[in-house]
Structure formats: structure tokens, C-alpha cells
Amino acid sequence: MTIDETRAAVHFKPLNVGRWIVWGLFALLLIVAPLWWTSGFALTMLSQMGIAIIACLAYNMILGQGGMLSFGHAVYSGLGSFLAIHTLNLASAGKLSIPVSLVPLVGGLAGLFFAFLLGYVTTKKSGTTFAMITLGVGELVWSMSLMLPEFFGGEGGISGNRVVGDPFLGITFGPQIQVYYLIAVYCYITTAAMFAFTRTPLGRILNAVRDNPERVEFVGYNTQIVRFLAFMASGFFAGIAGGLAAINFELVTGEVVGAHRSGAYLLFVFLGGATFFFGPIIGAILMVIALVLLSEWTKAWLLYLGLVFLFMVMYAPGGFASLIMMNLRVAAFGKLRRLWTSYLALLGTGLTVLVGGAAMVEMTYHLQMNAAMGPDVRFMGVKLDATGLDAWFGAAFTMVLGIVLFEFARRAFRQEWDQTQEEIEKEIKRRESL
Amino acid sequence: MDQVLINILNGISAGLLLFMLSSGLTLIFSMMGVLNFAHTSFYMVGAYLAYSMSQAVGFWPAFLVAPLVVGVMGAVFERYALRKVHKFGHVPELLVTFGLSYVVLEVVKLVWGLSNVPFSPPEVLQGSAFTVMQSSETGLGLMLGAAPKALCVGNDTVKLACSTFPAARFFIMAVAVVMLLFLWLLLTRTRIGLVIQAALTHPEMVEALGHNVPRVLMLVFGSGCALAGLAGVIGGMTFITEPSMAAIVGSIVFVVVVVGGMGSLAGAFVGSLVIGLLQTLPLTVDHSLADAARSLGWAVTPQTFGYPFLKITLSQAAPILPYLLLVLILIFRPKGLLGTRED
Numbered sequence: 001m002t003i004d005e006t007r008a009a010v011h012f013k014p015l016n017v018g019r020w021i022v023w024g025l026f027a028l029l030l031i032v033a034p035l036w037w038t039s040g041f042a043l044t045m046l047s048q049m050g051i052a053i054i055a056c057l058a059y060n061m062i063l064g065q066g067g068m069l070s071f072g073h074a075v076y077s078g079l080g081s082f083l084a085i086h087t088l089n090l091a092s093a094g095k096l097s098i099p100v101s102l103v104p105l106v107g108g109l110a111g112l113f114f115a116f117l118l119g120y121v122t123t124k125k126s127g128t129t130f131a132m133i134t135l136g137v138g139e140l141v142w143s144m145s146l147m148l149p150e151f152f153g154g155e156g157g158i159s160g161n162r163v164v165g166d167p168f169l170g171i172t173f174g175p176q177i178q179v180y181y182l183i184a185v186y187c188y189i190t191t192a193a194m195f196a197f198t199r200t201p202l203g204r205i206l207n208a209v210r211d212n213p214e215r216v217e218f219v220g221y222n223t224q225i226v227r228f229l230a231f232m233a234s235g236f237f238a239g240i241a242g243g244l245a246a247i248n249f250e251l252v253t254g255e256v257v258g259a260h261r262s263g264a265y266l267l268f269v270f271l272g273g274a275t276f277f278f279g280p281i282i283g284a285i286l287m288v289i290a291l292v293l294l295s296e297w298t299k300a301w302l303l304y305l306g307l308v309f310l311f312m313v314m315y316a317p318g319g320f321a322s323l324i325m326m327n328l329r330v331a332a333f334g335k336l337r338r339l340w341t342s343y344l345a346l347l348g349t350g351l352t353v354l355v356g357g358a359a360m361v362e363m364t365y366h367l368q369m370n371a372a373m374g375p376d377v378r379f380m381g382v383k384l385d386a387t388g389l390d391a392w393f394g395a396a397f398t399m400v401l402g403i404v405l406f407e408f409a410r411r412a413f414r415q416e417w418d419q420t421q422e423e424i425e426k427e428i429k430r431r432e433s434l
Numbered sequence: 435m436d437q438v439l440i441n442i443l444n445g446i447s448a449g450l451l452l453f454m455l456s457s458g459l460t461l462i463f464s465m466m467g468v469l470n471f472a473h474t475s476f477y478m479v480g481a482y483l484a485y486s487m488s489q490a491v492g493f494w495p496a497f498l499v500a501p502l503v504v505g506v507m508g509a510v511f512e513r514y515a516l517r518k519v520h521k522f523g524h525v526p527e528l529l530v531t532f533g534l535s536y537v538v539l540e541v542v543k544l545v546w547g548l549s550n551v552p553f554s555p556p557e558v559l560q561g562s563a564f565t566v567m568q569s570s571e572t573g574l575g576l577m578l579g580a581a582p583k584a585l586c587v588g589n590d591t592v593k594l595a596c597s598t599f600p601a602a603r604f605f606i607m608a609v610a611v612v613m614l615l616f617l618w619l620l621l622t623r624t625r626i627g628l629v630i631q632a633a634l635t636h637p638e639m640v641e642a643l644g645h646n647v648p649r650v651l652m653l654v655f656g657s658g659c660a661l662a663g664l665a666g667v668i669g670g671m672t673f674i675t676e677p678s679m680a681a682i683v684g685s686i687v688f689v690v691v692v693v694g695g696m697g698s699l700a701g702a703f704v705g706s707l708v709i710g711l712l713q714t715l716p717l718t719v720d721h722s723l724a725d726a727a728r729s730l731g732w733a734v735t736p737q738t739f740g741y742p743f744l745k746i747t748l749s750q751a752a753p754i755l756p757y758l759l760l761v762l763i764l765i766f767r768p769k770g771l772l773g774t775r776e777d
Contacts, residue, residue, distance in 0.1 A: 067525065069525050069528060069529075121761050121764050121765060124764060124768055125764075125768070127524060127525075128463070128467070128469045128524060128528060128696075129692065129696055131469065131528060132469065132688040132689075132691065132692050133692060133760065133764060135685050135688055136685060136688060136689050136692070136756075136757050136760045136761075137757070137760075137761070138685075139685045139757055140754055140757035140758065140760075140761070143753045143754040143757070144754060146753075147746055147750055147751065147754070148746075259681070259685075263532075263536075266529075266532070267532075267533075267536075270529060300540065300544065302536060302539075302540050303536075303537060303540035303541065303544065305536065306533055306534075306536030306537035306539075306540060307537055309529075309533040309536065310515070310530060310533040310534065310537060313519060313526050313529045313530045313533055314515060314518050314519055314530060317519070317522050317526050361544065364544050364545075365544060368543075368544060368545075368547050369548075
């Protein structure tokens with residue numbers, strides 16, 4: 001008996017209870033969510049969230065795990081959408097026999113194929129140059145979509161019909177709830193697959209390529225091939241998201257490969273948190289809320305979004321996920337109780353700044369866009385006269401007051417936060433020495 | 435022939451305008467390692483500011499002041515946002531400029547509206563700079579200003595054709611060349627230029643000699659933005675001043691920088707001219723691959739395989755040519771035309 005075998009024999013692998021609970025809760029949430037929110041609007045939101053979760057996680061495979069900042073990842077989800085809708089139309093015409101439930105996989109394969117084709121060029125470089133090249137490739141595909149109306153459908157896009165073939169167990173994919181569950185199944189499986197990917201040797205070496213490519217080269221790996229493989233895997237999952245989107249909307253237009261979509265992926269994955277696996281899930285949910293709800297509430301939503309993004313990059317580059325994890329750590333050491341008053345102060349003063357600033361932005365937008373409809377703006381249930389001096393003075397005063405108070409609250413919070421962190425570090429050292 | 439000459443000049447003026455943008459971008463990149471994603475946002479702000487100022491104080495003061503204001507904005511952004519994220523690494527630096535591009539676009543829409551503003555050149559620059567005359571007897575002729583109608587009408591024996599070159603485009607070329615000279619002199623012949631060049635390669639040593647390197651970086655970032663602003667003033671008045679002008683130029687400028695070679699000023703110059711010509715010249719060619727095949731005697735019909743590709747004319751394909759060039763360069767010469775970095 002060799003030493004290796006004895007080692008294998010006594011290897012102890014405990015059941016990771018926490019992980020089973022988390023994945024069980026995730027599955028449960030996907031199943032019961034449409035039973036809680038039963039309205040048609042909620043169902044469309046949930047379907048879009050499921051798709052966005054897959055797309056954002058796929059994007060984070062290269063951004064978070066591989067350190068590759070792409071400005072053109074919508075290309076792979078978008079081309080997946082186009083191939084999927086063409087497949088759906090072929091199936092409708094009776095030229096191809098494929099169940100609708102497998103059409104997203106066609107999208108995935110399309111994403112994989114194009115990631116293979118274009119990724120070979122883009123992954124030759126890393127870092128900043130990679131970002132610029134993905135931008136160029138994204139523009140290339142987008143311009144192609146205008147030049148080839150036969151494939152991309154021109155301005156109107158390509159429409160399809162997802163009710164194809166004989167119903168299987170009564171499932172026709174006509175009602176939205178059936179599409180939702182198809183998305184939920186795909187969402188769960190792909191999320192699990194992408195999490196499993198982070199645990200594979202390839203996923204680990206990808207992290208190493210992100211952190212120290214030079215050293216990885218010395219160890220004997222070709223960083224370019226590692227990036228290329230990860231890029232293709234990401235393209236595959238992005239394509240699945242695109243295929244699901246094609247089934248969900250039954251319409252694919254050229255803008256799904258455009259720079260706006262790519263920018264949205266980057267923005268929200270970062271807001272959610274690229275350094276944690278679950279960060280992009282938060283980002284995806286925020287993305288759907290912003291695109292569907294926020295854009296209804298205010299015309300200036302992109303301005304607010306850009307500002308939130310700027311401050312996030314400057315003060316919390318780990319996104320919401322890192323904020324959650326930092327506070328969980330504080331809570332785990334039982335010190336959250338000391339901080340909650342400063343959190344309240346920060347929230348109150350922050351909201352004051354927001355109310356003042358937003359009032360001014362909304363009034364400016366009103367004057368710029370629909371001045372013909374009279375000077376009155378409805379803002380948070382109050383009627384403001386956008387041409388009157390008092391409304392402007394009030395808004396500016398609120399904002400300045402808010403900023404001053406926020407600064408005071410921030411300084412107090414900073415002090416307490418640093419003190420808490422110091423105590424936690426001490427506590428960790430104490431436990432280690434025990 | 436006259437038309438071809440004018441087209442080449444148009445291409446060169448477009449290329450020089452691109453160089454005003456890509457030179458600032460390259461300088462900032464090679465010194466700070468920061469890819470300024472918001473560079474063309476400053477270009478747009480320059481155009482809009484100059485428009486508003488020219489309403490108030492006339493074009494020429496605006497032409498001088500607007501770039502300076504844009505430069506100050508850039509320096510302030512560097513000092514209070516970019517320097518904060520420097521410790522997080524290059525990706526957050528790129529992201530903060532990416533966020534800025536969103537905010538600038540929205541603020542521009544907020545202040546100046548969604549549609550384009552009527553920003554036109556002053557009267558001096560509205561006419562044509564010179565006219566190229568093509569005659570079947572005397573060959574090519576050149577005339578300053580617009581040629582009188584009578585000179586351009588031929589008769590039965592002599593065929594005459596006139597093409598004019600707009601003064602505004604000539605102005606672009608003049609400003610770009612003057613700026614290029616100025617930049618070159620500044621970088622090679624002055625003390626501050628020497629400090630900048632030294633800070634490029636040996637920042638620690640320069641700091642040890644008592645120069646404030648962060649302030650030099652702020653200065654470079656501000657000057658790069660001012661150059662973008664200047665390009666915005668002359669680009670905005672010649673072309674259209676609209677909220678999408680930043681996005682239109684933005685991706686092209688990045689192509690220029692990659693094609694020329696990251697961090698190489700000479701490369702940026704060559705890349706700008708190549709891309710400028712590549713964007714302009716094909717616009718006049720209204721033939722497709724299918725036409726070429728037909729002239730060779732091959733039968734190409736709508737049933738031929740790949741007909742949707744073959745029937746695209748060169749003028750239709752013009753928007754993608756720079757990106758195709760980018761892909762080809764990356765495959766065959768990954769460090770760019772004149773680049774030295776291999777990463």
C-alpha cells in the first residue's frame with residue numbers, strides 16, 4: 001500500500017450544510033416567487049430577472065473571475081438570441097424538429113461559437129487593451145447588424161412564435177408562467193454550473209491569471225489559452241441567456257448586440273459586486289428594476305445610475321455584495337448594534353441630499369423636455385413650480401443642508417467603523433492564539 | 435481626379451481631428467496607465483461649451499476659452515475622482531471614467547436638450563478654402579476661395595469640373611498641425627516637457643529630484659482633456675453638435691490607439707491618418723464584391739451562396755472597415771503599427 005492510498009482512505013470530507021441550505025433556498029425562491037407575486041407584471045419582471053441573472057453571472061466569469069473588462073459582451077448573448085429566434089422560426093416552418101425547451105441551448109452553442117471566433121482575437125491581450133478591443137468588436141458586430149438585414153431583421157428585428165410543435169405533458173410555452181419556469185430551470189442549472197466552474201482547476205487558474213499573470217506563465221500555463229477558454233465558457237452561458245430572451249420576448253432586434261446592452265452588463269455586474277460569486281445576482285435584479293421601473297418613474301434615471309456607479313467605484317469598489325459581506329462580518333462579531341445609529345444618520349442625511357438634488361434635476365428635465373405642459377412638476381406628491389425661484393431655492397437649500405449634515409454623519413460613522421474593525425482584528429488575533 | 439484629391443484631403447482632415455483626440459488619450463495612457471473612457475465626453479463638452487459661449491461672446495473668444503474650461507474640468511476630475519481610485523488598480527480607474535461618460539452624457543442632455551444644437555462656423559470659415567479645377571486641356575488647377583461660376587462651365591471642346599474644399603475642414607487641418615507642432619516643441623524643448631518625459635519612465639526618480647509627480651499627472655490629464663475640448667470646438671462646428679457625438683467618435687478613437695500601438699504618439703498619428711482615410715475614401719465607391727465578380731465574367735445572382743454579403747457596396751461597408759482593420763492588425767501585428775509594448 002502506497003502512501004497516497006492511505007491518505008485517500010482517511011480523507012475526511014464533511015457535508016457542507018451551509019451550501020446545501022443556500023442552494024435549497026435558491027431553488028425554493030425560484031419556485032415560489034411567481035406564487036407570491038401573481039400579477040402579470042410581476043411575472044414578466046421575474047422572467048427578465050432570471051434571464052439577467054444568467055447573463056450577469058456569465059459576464060462575471062470573465063470580469064470577476066478573470067479580470068477581463070469587456071465592453072462588448074452583449075455580442076454573445078445577442079447573437080445567441082438571433083440564432084435562437086431563427087431556430088424557432090425554422091421549427092415553426094416545419095424544417096427543423098426541435099423542442100422549444102432546447103432552443104436556449106442553440107443560443108448557448110451560438111454564443112460559444114462566436115466567442116470561439118471573436119474571442120481568439122480579443123483574448124490575445126489582457127487588461128486595458130482587451131477592454132478596447134472588445135469595444136471595437138462590439139461596434140463591428142453592431143454595424144454588421146445594420147448591414148445584414150437578412151439575418152438581423154433591420155430596424156424591425158426578427159419576430160417568432162414560441163408555441164411550436166405538440167404540447168409535452170400539456171406544456172405549450174404559450175402562457176407566461178410556463179416560460180417563467182423554463183427560465184427558472186435554466187437559471188438554476190446554469191448558476192450551479194457556473195459556480196461549479198469556479199471550483200474546477202480551470203476556474204482556479206483563471207483566478208491566478210487575474211491576480212498574477214506573470215507568475216502563472218512561470219508556473220508553465222499559457223495565460224492566453226486560459227483567458228480564451230474562460231471567454232468561451234462565458235460566451236456559452238451568455239448565449240443561453242440570449243436564447244431564453246428570444247423565447248421570452250418572441251422578438252429580437254439589433255439593439256441586443258449594441259453597446260448600450262454591453263454597458264448595462266458591466267455597470268450592473270459591478271454595482272452588484274464582481275468580487276463575489278453572488279454579486280452579479282444582486283446586479284441582475286437591480287438591472288431589471290432599473291430598466292423596467294426606474295425608467296418609468298423618471299426620465300433622468302441614467303443620470304442617477306451614473307452617479308451611483310461613480311460613487312460606488314470610488315468608495316466601495318466591491319459593489320453591494322462587498323457591503324453586505326462587510327456588515328455580515330461586523331454582525332458575526334456582535335458589533336452591528338453599535339453601528340446602527342450612524343447608519344440611520346447616514347440614511348437620513350443621504351435621503352435629504354437626494355431629495356434636494358433630485359428635485360433640481362427633475363425641474364431641469366421638465367423645463368428641457370416638456371416645458372409646453374406648464375411650469376408645474378409633480379415631485380414626490382408635491383407640486384413644484386419649475387420656473388419659480390422659491391422651488392429652486394428650497395431644493396438647493398435642502399441639498400446643501402443635506403450635504404453638510406451628511407459630512408458630519410460620515411465622519412462620525414468613519415470613526416466608529418474604524419474602531420469596530422480594529423476590535424474585530426484584535427478579536428481574530430485573540431482567537432488564533434487560543 | 436479633382437474629386438479624388440478633395441476626398442483625400444477630407445480624409446486627412448478627419449484623420450487630423452482624430453489625432454487631436456488620440457494624442458491626448460495616448461499621452462494620458464502612457465503616463466498614467468489610465469484609459470480615459472470619457473475622453474470623447476470631454477470632446478463633446480468642448481463643442482457644447484463653445485456653442486454656448488459663442489452665443490454670448492462670439493466665436494473666437496469661445497474657441498480659446500472653451501478648451502481651457504474643459505481642461506480645468508479634466509484636472510478637477512483627475513484630482514478628486516481618479517486619484518482616489520488609483521490605489522484600487524487599473525480596472526477601477528477605467529470604470530470611473532466609464533461612469534463619468536454616462537454622467538456627462540446625461541448632464542449634456544439635461545442642459546442642452548436631446549436634439550442637436552445649431553453650432554455653425556463663423557462667417558470667415560463658412561465658404562470654401564480653395565477650388566480644384568479639372569480641365570481636359572490644361573489639367574489640374576488650383577484657386578484660392580470659391581471659383582466663380584463662369585470658370586467652372588466648360589464648352590463643347592473643353593470639359594471643366596470644379597470641386598471645392600470647405601474652409602472649416604481646412605481650419606481643422608491648420609489647427610491640428612499647429613497643435614501638433616506646439617505639442618512636439620513642448621515635449622522636447624521645454625523644461626516641463628522634459629519632466630513629463632522623465633515621469634513617463636522613471637516616476638520615482640523624478641519625485642526624488644523634487645518634482646511633484648502627481649501634479650504633473652494632473653497637468654497631463656488636464657491638457658489631454660483640453661486638447662479633446664479643442665477638437666470638440668472645431669469638430670462640433672464642422673460636423674453636428676449632438677448628444678451622440680461622443681459615442682460616434684469614441685469607439686473610433688480607441689481603434690486608432692490600438693492600431694497605432696498603445697502608448698505611442700507617432701503610432702497614434704499614423705493610426706489617425708489611416709483610419710481617417712479609411713472612413714472617408716470608401717464612401718464614394720458605390721460598387722460591391724458582386725459587381726467586381728461580374729466584371730470578371732462570373733455570374734453572380736441573388737441565388738449565389740453568400741449573396742447578402744456580396745451585394746454590400748463599399749460605401750455601405752465603410753463604417754465597419756476601421757474595426758476590420760483592428761481585427762486584422764491584432765491577428766498579424768498584435769503590438770500595433772508603431773507600438774513597442776507586447777502585452
